[in-house]
Amino acid sequence: MDDEIAALYAERGKDPNSVGIVETQYWTCQDEPLDLECGRRLTPYTLAYETYGELSPQRDNVILIFHALSGDAHVAGYHTPTDTKPGWWDLMIGPGKPMDTNRYFVICANVLAGCKGSTGPSSINPETGRPYGLSFPLVTIGDMVRAQERLLSHLGIERLLAVVGASMGGMQALEFVVQFPERVASVLAIATAARMSTQGIAFDAIARHAIMSDPNWRQGDYYGGQPPASGLSIARMIGHITYLSEEQMTTKFGRRLQSRESYGYDMAVEFQVESYLDHQGNSFVQRFDPNSYLYITKAIDYFDLAAGRHSLVEAFSGVTAEFLVVSFTSDWLFPTHQSKELVRALQANGVRTTFLEITSDYGHDTFLLPNPELGSAVSAFLGQVAAREWAATRREDA
Amino acid sequence: MDDEIAALYAERGKDPNSVGIVETQYWTCQDEPLDLECGRRLTPYTLAYETYGELSPQRDNVILIFHALSGDAHVAGYHTPTDTKPGWWDLMIGPGKPMDTNRYFVICANVLAGCKGSTGPSSINPETGRPYGLSFPLVTIGDMVRAQERLLSHLGIERLLAVVGASMGGMQALEFVVQFPERVASVLAIATAARMSTQGIAFDAIARHAIMSDPNWRQGDYYGGQPPASGLSIARMIGHITYLSEEQMTTKFGRRLQSRESYGYDMAVEFQVESYLDHQGNSFVQRFDPNSYLYITKAIDYFDLAAGRHSLVEAFSGVTAEFLVVSFTSDWLFPTHQSKELVRALQANGVRTTFLEITSDYGHDTFLLPNPELGSAVSAFLGQVAAREWAATRREDA
Numbered sequence: 001m002d003d004e005i006a007a008l009y010a011e012r013g014k015d016p017n018s019v020g021i022v023e024t025q026y027w028t029c030q031d032e033p034l035d036l037e038c039g040r041r042l043t044p045y046t047l048a049y050e051t052y053g054e055l056s057p058q059r060d061n062v063i064l065i066f067h068a069l070s071g072d073a074h075v076a077g078y079h080t081p082t083d084t085k086p087g088w089w090d091l092m093i094g095p096g097k098p099m100d101t102n103r104y105f106v107i108c109a110n111v112l113a114g115c116k117g118s119t120g121p122s123s124i125n126p127e128t129g130r131p132y133g134l135s136f137p138l139v140t141i142g143d144m145v146r147a148q149e150r151l152l153s154h155l156g157i158e159r160l161l162a163v164v165g166a167s168m169g170g171m172q173a174l175e176f177v178v179q180f181p182e183r184v185a186s187v188l189a190i191a192t193a194a195r196m197s198t199q200g201i202a203f204d205a206i207a208r209h210a211i212m213s214d215p216n217w218r219q220g221d222y223y224g225g226q227p228p229a230s231g232l233s234i235a236r237m238i239g240h241i242t243y244l245s246e247e248q249m250t251t252k253f254g255r256r257l258q259s260r261e262s263y264g265y266d267m268a269v270e271f272q273v274e275s276y277l278d279h280q281g282n283s284f285v286q287r288f289d290p291n292s293y294l295y296i297t298k299a300i301d302y303f304d305l306a307a308g309r310h311s312l313v314e315a316f317s318g319v320t321a322e323f324l325v326v327s328f329t330s331d332w333l334f335p336t337h338q339s340k341e342l343v344r345a346l347q348a349n350g351v352r353t354t355f356l357e358i359t360s361d362y363g364h365d366t367f368l369l370p371n372p373e374l375g376s377a378v379s380a381f382l383g384q385v386a387a388r389e390w391a392a393t394r395r396e397d398a
Numbered sequence: 399m400d401d402e403i404a405a406l407y408a409e410r411g412k413d414p415n416s417v418g419i420v421e422t423q424y425w426t427c428q429d430e431p432l433d434l435e436c437g438r439r440l441t442p443y444t445l446a447y448e449t450y451g452e453l454s455p456q457r458d459n460v461i462l463i464f465h466a467l468s469g470d471a472h473v474a475g476y477h478t479p480t481d482t483k484p485g486w487w488d489l490m491i492g493p494g495k496p497m498d499t500n501r502y503f504v505i506c507a508n509v510l511a512g513c514k515g516s517t518g519p520s521s522i523n524p525e526t527g528r529p530y531g532l533s534f535p536l537v538t539i540g541d542m543v544r545a546q547e548r549l550l551s552h553l554g555i556e557r558l559l560a561v562v563g564a565s566m567g568g569m570q571a572l573e574f575v576v577q578f579p580e581r582v583a584s585v586l587a588i589a590t591a592a593r594m595s596t597q598g599i600a601f602d603a604i605a606r607h608a609i610m611s612d613p614n615w616r617q618g619d620y621y622g623g624q625p626p627a628s629g630l631s632i633a634r635m636i637g638h639i640t641y642l643s644e645e646q647m648t649t650k651f652g653r654r655l656q657s658r659e660s661y662g663y664d665m666a667v668e669f670q671v672e673s674y675l676d677h678q679g680n681s682f683v684q685r686f687d688p689n690s691y692l693y694i695t696k697a698i699d700y701f702d703l704a705a706g707r708h709s710l711v712e713a714f715s716g717v718t719a720e721f722l723v724v725s726f727t728s729d730w731l732f733p734t735h736q737s738k739e740l741v742r743a744l745q746a747n748g749v750r751t752t753f754l755e756i757t758s759d760y761g762h763d764t765f766l767l768p769n770p771e772l773g774s775a776v777s778a779f780l781g782q783v784a785a786r787e788w789a790a791t792r793r794e795d796a
Contacts, residue, residue: 038663138663198647198671199639205672206635209679212665213628215613220665230611234632237604241597246730249596255702263700265436265536267610267692271699273596274603281607294665301669302661304653332644332730 017094018086019052019077019101024117027151034112034147040137044126047151048073048117049109052093053101055157060393061386062157063099064148065089065108066165066172069239069296070288072116075108076101091370098378103386104161109151111144111172113296115289122223122289133291134220141168141303145176149183159183161386164378166190166367167334168296171303174342177321178305184321186385188378190367191331193338194312194345195304200333203242204297207235211290220291232290233281240280245330245363249273312345322352324381326374328366329359354381415492416484417450417475417499422515425549432510432545438535442524445549446471446515447507450491451499453555458791459784460555461497462546463487463506464563464570467637467694468686470514473506474499489768496776501784502559507549509542509570511694513687520621520687531689532618539566539701543574547581557581559787560780564588564765565732566694569701572740575719576703582719584783586776588765589729591736592710592743593702598731601640602695605633609688618689630688631679638678643728643761647671710743720750722779724772726764727757752779 026048033043050073055062065075067088076093078086093099093106110118113136121136128135152160163184165173170192177184196204214231216222244252253273257263260270269278306312323346327339336357346353358373360366367374424446431441448471453460463473465486474491476484491497491504508516511534519534526533550558561582563571568590575582594602612629614620642650651671655661658668667676704710721744725737734755744751756771758764765772 038661134665195653197644198651198653199644201653201669202639202647202671202675205667205669205675206632206639208665209635209676210608210632213632234604234608234611237607238636241600241604246595246597246733249600253596255593255596255599263436267532267606267696269603271599271603273600277600277603278607298665335644 015086015090015094017096018090019094021081022050022052022074022077022079022087024048024050024073024079026117027154029147029150029154032150034143034150036137036143037140038138042112042119042137042139045112045119045147046117046123047109047112047119047147049107049151050074050076050087052076052106053104055105058390058393059157060159060161060389061104062152062160063104063106063162063164063382064152064160064176065093065099065106066145066148066163066169066176067108067111068165068167068169069293069300070236070284071169072114073108073110073118074116075106088368091368092375092378098375099164099382100379104382107152107155109148111296112139112147113144113292113299115292120289121220121291121295131223133223136291136295138295138298140299141171141175142179144299145172145179148172149176149180152183160185161389162186162188162382164188164190165192167192167364168300170334171300174305175303177319178315181318181320185389186321186381187323188326188381189323189339189342190326190374191328191334191339191364192342193334194306194315194342196301197334197338200242201301203238204301207238208294208297210234210238211294214290217290220294222290227285228290229285232285232288232293235290235293236284236288237277237281240277242333243363243365245332245361247330247361248363251361312341313348316345316349316351319346319349319351322354322385324354324356324377326356326358326377328363329357330361331364331366333364413484413488413492415494416488417492419479420448420450420472420475420477420485422446422448422471422477424515425552427545427548427552430548432541432548434535434541435538436536440510440517440535440537443510443517443545444515444521445507445510445517445545447505447549448472448474448485450474450504451502453503456791457555458557458559458787459502460550460558461502461504461560461562461780462550462558462574463491463497463504464543464546464561464567464574465506465509466563466565466567467691467698468634468682469567470512471506471508471516472514473504486766489766490773490776496773497562497780498777502780505550505553507546509694510537510545511542511690511697513690518687519618519689519693529621531621534689534693536693536696538697539569539573540577542697543570543577546570547574547578550581558583559784560584560586562586562588563590565590565762566698568732569698572703573701575717576713579716579718583787584720584722584779586722586724586779587737587740588724588772589726589732589737589762590740591732592704592713592740594699595732595736598640599699601636602699605636605695606692608632608636609692612688615688618692620688625683626688627683630683630686630691633688633691634682634686635675635679638675640731641761641763643730643759645728645759646761649759710739711746714743714747714749717744717747717749720752720783722752722754722775724754724756724775726761727755728759729762729764731762
């Protein structure tokens with residue numbers, strides 16, 4: 001979708017509702033090691049993050065966004081005046097947009113194990129002076145959100161108006177509210193699930209296999225040399241099939257050839273869909289670390305909210321936040337039935353939950369695309385939550 | 399599925415309805431070059447084939463089976479008394495089975511470009527004395543069936559009681575009846591389509607990309623050295639996801655770990671589904687030529703019965719055979735809507751067509767598994783066709 005979204009913005013020219021130029025910030029936790037689920041400790045660690053809008057004096061207008069597998073902290077706006085492409089969810093965040101920066105203070109941090117400024121396998125291990133590579137500890141979705149909770153504490157933020165995420169971002173939102181129920185007024189979980197599905201694990205397993213069987217991978221110790229670009233490219237191509245729907249692929253590409261009038265009867269890339277995937281694979285290797293792809297997909301595959309509990313219902317037993325759960329009809333990576341499972345478990349706990357299944361042909365990627373129904377739902381949900389929260393916080397302050 | 403089917407047979411012990419020990423036969427066409435759709439000519443070429451049952455004196459009991467991507471001519475029975483695994487559709491062919499060898503004479507040939515005895519990229523190019531590799535011409539589904547039509551002529555068989563195929567085999571059956579309408583009394587098209595879907599092309603494209611980006615591929619010139627096993631293994635893993643349904647994967651593997659009690663927090667293969675795919679990938683490289691995989695997937699992707707015609711309806715305009723079209727509810731590689739498209743185009747031509755959608759959780763692979771509904775439908779359909787055909791041929795002979 002990247003190129004299309006860029007094209008969309010290019011067409012629109014300067015967006016009057018952009019948050020404008022933003023800067024990535026960095027926070028390094030030096031003094032408090034993070035105890036990871038794998039039993040190891042991580043220290044020090046850095047989180048890259050961005051913020052949009054202004055923190056209210058009551059510190060009661062904070063939305064924490066969690067990004068998906070290939071996302072980063074740069075959700076909205078531009079890093080330089082000449083950037084042609086804004087942050088990955090710019091459609092959603094800005095003055096007058098669904099997450100209205102005239103009202104809310106929005107934060108997003110790059111996940112641990114990522115490669116966009118937060119500590120991950122490509123970071124320098126202070127003990128050796130060399131990149132961690134595979135010596136980086138495996139972090140879980142739980143570890144990721146614990147690190148981000150500390151960032152919030154560092155920023156002096158106690159309670160969140162909302163935690164918001166789609167896909168792996170939704171997993172983090174769910175994990176966050178389960179671990180820190182008292183810190184969250186509401187949860188917006190989009191195109192996500194309480195656990196990675198078997199088929200999802202299968203796709204991730206092949207992606208990892210492709211990266212690790214690339215001879216350039218060298219057990220993860222490729223920094224300074226050639227990265228396993230070919231393996232990462234295959235991983236990304238597989239991912240892209242799962243992000244689109246069959247309907248949309250057919251509409252968008254059909255059986256059309258890319259630059260030939262007729263079949264070439266050779267092994268060249270010739271179908272448009274083939275060329276699209278090839279391009280997606282090739283451009284991804286310019287911006288993503290293959291080891292981060294291994295670590296993050298493993299965190300996704302491990303994610304299972306009910307694990308170690310009797311049931312998913314039990315997982316949500318301490319939750320007081322209210323929920324908006326959203327799925328897309330043509331999303332086959334995180335299908336609607338997984339959202340419904342979340343809704344049932346929440347309702348069994350008496351959690352106030354709104355469920356919205358949006359009709360869309362755009363598959364899992366719908367959340368990244370212009371969708372008025374999604375935009376209105378997010379805007380209305382946040383407005384209601386804010387009204388209720390502020391009735392309390394702002395009366396006390398008055 | 400391979401291992402499960404083997405296990406199934408091992409459990410059953412000796413199958414009293416087996417065709418028994420069979421031998422692969424070879425026919426080489428020396429004198430008549432095959433003019434290929436790519437514009438090149440192939441000569442000589444060999445087809446490996448097997449037959450089961452007895453050809454009737456009237457030569458009116460012949461069923462031609464076409465195999466799928468990774469299949470071969472060995473459809474039923476065993477090659478040696480110690481074989482533990484029979485041919486790939488042994489469930490369907492034998493005395494008393496749906497394709498009853500007491501009544502019918504069944505033939506199956508390995509496709510051109512294959513690697514199981516028919517001429518393909520791993521065959522010796524007589525002009526150079528070395529394996530063809532990428533110098534082998536690209537063959538289409540149309541070329542494959544034209545070669546097999548010549549085999550029939552060589553065997554003295556004019557008319558077929560039925561052409562039968564599932565998946566790519568179904569594409570060949572459709573192509574055969576369109577090219578040689580007068581030679582076919584009936585068509586049994588299972589889990590197939592009039593064209594490869596965009597999503598199907600996308601999966602095949604990644605598979606080819608994986609093979610061709612394996613450094614051992616060497617532009618297809620790897621014979622005598624290390625084959626691109628890693629690339630082929632990835633290709634096969636991708637294929638296997640598309641052959642199974644999401645439901646079945648969940649039921650069969652869930653999130654269970656293979657040999658560990660709990661997560662290992664490393665990059666090892668640990669989920670059962672991961673281990674299953676890994677095994678499927680590794681065992682496939684023992685039995686399949688990576689270049690054949692490239693050629694055959696390309697033939698599949700090129701397949702489009704309506705291409706060069708105004709419509710699919712026009713493609714079937716000369717057809718007089720009757721049809722049984724079968725799809726499976728959980729098949730997402732060749733979904734039911736593709737079968738329905740075939741049925742509509744056939745009915746628009748007044749072709750006698752039966753459509754059967756079988757409820758199954760086993761996805762595309764359902765056709766390879768025991769399924770009483772499929773067995774009965776095949777048996778009944780062939781029985782009716784034979785009765786009608788024989789009423790004509792055997793009366794004439796009498």
